[in-house]
Amino acid sequence: MSLDMPAAASPATAPPADGSLLDSVAAIFCRVLEAAEVPADGNFFLLGGDSLIATRVLSAVARAHAVELSFEEFVADPTPAGVADRVAAAGLTGVQGAAR
Amino acid sequence: MSALVGPGGPLGAPVQSAVVVGAGLAGLTAATELARHGVAVTVLEAQPAVGGRTRGVEVAPGRWIDAGAAYLGDRHTELHALLAESDLKTAPTTMLGASRFALGDGPEHATRDGRFPPLNAVALGDLFELLDELTAAVRPDAPWLTPNAELLDGMTAADWAEQQLPHPDARLFFPLFLGEMMAADPADVSVLHMATYLRSGGGLRYLNAFEGGAQQDRVAGGAHRLCERLAERLRADGGGLRCGEPVRAVEQDGAGVTVHTELASYRADAVVVAVPPLLADAIDFGPGRPAPRAGVRTGRGCAVKLNLVYPEPVWRAHGLSGWSVNAAGPLLSTVDDTPPEGSPGVLTGFVTGAEAHRFAALDAGQQRAAAVAQAARLFPMLPEPIGFHVTDWVNEPFSKGCYAALFGPGDWLSLGPALTAPHGRVHWAGTETSTEFFGLMEGAIRSGRRVAAELLPR
Numbered sequence: 001m002s003l004d005m006p007a008a009a010s011p012a013t014a015p016p017a018d019g020s021l022l023d024s025v026a027a028i029f030c031r032v033l034e035a036a037e038v039p040a041d042g043n044f045f046l047l048g049g050d051s052l053i054a055t056r057v058l059s060a061v062a063r064a065h066a067v068e069l070s071f072e073e074f075v076a077d078p079t080p081a082g083v084a085d086r087v088a089a090a091g092l093t094g095v096q097g098a099a100r
Numbered sequence: 101m102s103a104l105v106g107p108g109g110p111l112g113a114p115v116q117s118a119v120v121v122g123a124g125l126a127g128l129t130a131a132t133e134l135a136r137h138g139v140a141v142t143v144l145e146a147q148p149a150v151g152g153r154t155r156g157v158e159v160a161p162g163r164w165i166d167a168g169a170a171y172l173g174d175r176h177t178e179l180h181a182l183l184a185e186s187d188l189k190t191a192p193t194t195m196l197g198a199s200r201f202a203l204g205d206g207p208e209h210a211t212r213d214g215r216f217p218p219l220n221a222v223a224l225g226d227l228f229e230l231l232d233e234l235t236a237a238v239r240p241d242a243p244w245l246t247p248n249a250e251l252l253d254g255m256t257a258a259d260w261a262e263q264q265l266p267h268p269d270a271r272l273f274f275p276l277f278l279g280e281m282m283a284a285d286p287a288d289v290s291v292l293h294m295a296t297y298l299r300s301g302g303g304l305r306y307l308n309a310f311e312g313g314a315q316q317d318r319v320a321g322g323a324h325r326l327c328e329r330l331a332e333r334l335r336a337d338g339g340g341l342r343c344g345e346p347v348r349a350v351e352q353d354g355a356g357v358t359v360h361t362e363l364a365s366y367r368a369d370a371v372v373v374a375v376p377p378l379l380a381d382a383i384d385f386g387p388g389r390p391a392p393r394a395g396v397r398t399g400r401g402c403a404v405k406l407n408l409v410y411p412e413p414v415w416r417a418h419g420l421s422g423w424s425v426n427a428a429g430p431l432l433s434t435v436d437d438t439p440p441e442g443s444p445g446v447l448t449g450f451v452t453g454a455e456a457h458r459f460a461a462l463d464a465g466q467q468r469a470a471a472v473a474q475a476a477r478l479f480p481m482l483p484e485p486i487g488f489h490v491t492d493w494v495n496e497p498f499s500k501g502c503y504a505a506l507f508g509p510g511d512w513l514s515l516g517p518a519l520t521a522p523h524g525r526v527h528w529a530g531t532e533t534s535t536e537f538f539g540l541m542e543g544a545i546r547s548g549r550r551v552a553a554e555l556l557p558r
């Protein structure tokens with residue numbers, strides 16, 4: 001199954017995501033997990049998320065930031081910081097507004 | 101509305117006697133509750149045994165699994181309470197290891213950790229975001245009053261998918277998801293019904309989840325055992341139970357109600373009809389017809405449940421959970437249903453939606469051959485099964501479908517407002533009358549408690 005992969009850049013070498021991108025991703029985590037607050041290093045699966053609703057995060061991220069991450073990329077670091085870094089690494093840092 | 105005045109409730113006299121039609125969880129919950137309060141109760145059941153849409157299969161001496169309703173979660177509080185009162189235990193549903201997915205055109209399958217299918221995650225996320233939005237908008241206590249109810253009730257889930265799901269992976273997965281979730285083909289349910297079902301069961305995540313969700317546990321020994329215990333309690337409290345007596349007609353007059361079966365007639369102050377909508381609608385009521393219980397688009401839950409029995413759950417030793425999701429039938433999904441004792445190994449397959457009709461039309465030999473062959477392709481380590489059980493709920497004349505009736509276009513708007521409204525001395529129960537946990541065992545029990553409260557003095 002072909003997945004739309006972001007431009008190849010390791011999150012380890014990419015510059016860290018800026019604050020507004022992180023805030024936007026964290027807000028998506030909050031909405032999907034129905035949580036008041038999710039810290040930047042909050043693990044989606046330890047906060048009650050499962051694979052089904054993880055896809056909702058990826059859908060919302062794609063709509064807000066025009067970056068389609070794969071499920072495997074999400075699972076590799078399922079935190080707001082991890083997802084924000086992946087989005088930043090894809091080279092599209094323009095925040096196009098919150099998901100809703 | 102009926103001009104008939106019924107007993108029970110704040111305005112009528114308390115009932116001294118009642119007939120309950122249907123010995124599933126709803127009817128037996130109502131009957132035991134009424135009998136405990138001194139009402140003379142007779143339960144009439146069409147089948148040779150109690151249970152309704154719960155049914156046990158003995159896969160080894162003393163080891164039972166479910167051929168019908170099976171799962172429960174922590175939010176199913178009335179079911180848990182009833183199990184505790186009945187001295188029955190639950191057993192966790194084990195789901196360890198990798199899953200198998202055969203989602204392409206051919207028989208090839210992929211193996212993945214967890215339950216996430218090898219499909220485009222963003223496309224599936226788009227689907228679940230849309231479903232979550234629909235679900236959140238439903239008015240849970242009165243789905244027919246949901247904003248845009250007319251629009252949502254007028255459209256099938258298939259029409260909706262056609263409009264809303266551009267990605268092929270979402271289009272592929274949606275019918276599989278709906279089949280697994282509510283035993284429905286998308287063409288058979290309205291968008292409002294789909295959203296109501298998801299909302300009433302606790303939302304997408306809760307309904308879909310095993311651990312922490314609606315499939316967390318099973319009833320140890322089989323869910324049918326709960327109905328058996330309730331029947332024992334009913335008898336102990338002086339209630340009557342007659343199996344093998346389908347109810348044909350219900351007549352009411354100023355003094356009471358007469359319930360006619362093929363064999364006899366029963367007189368009481370009130371009757372509780374606790375059978376699925378298609379069966380309730382087939383009873384002759386007089387004088388005066390109640391509001392319809394089903395419409396022309398009301399369908400049968402399309403589930404055939406298969407239990408394949410092997411000496412051991414050998415897939416576990418290969419790091420597999422037994423869970424699979426498949427684009428081609430008959431086994432659209434499989435799950436490890438091995439009894440808590442650890443053997444024999446049971447792989448339960450769900451044949452749902454349109455596939456259930458196709459499968460039901462095969463003869464017994466063809467059914468077995470197709471299911472066993474598909475299981476062996478998915479799990480090549482499987483030996484020949486030592487047991488094979490087919491439970492065709494679609495064609496079960498005294499259930500007419502499972503998990504629950506499927507409300508088609510127009511049904512919620514026309515049937516919804518009268519789901520629980522008594523028709524004189526006729527009161528209604530059944531999981532399809534419960535806006536909480538509609539279609540689940542929990543909904544059945546809640547409906548039974550609600551209807552008993554209608555008849556008992558406050």
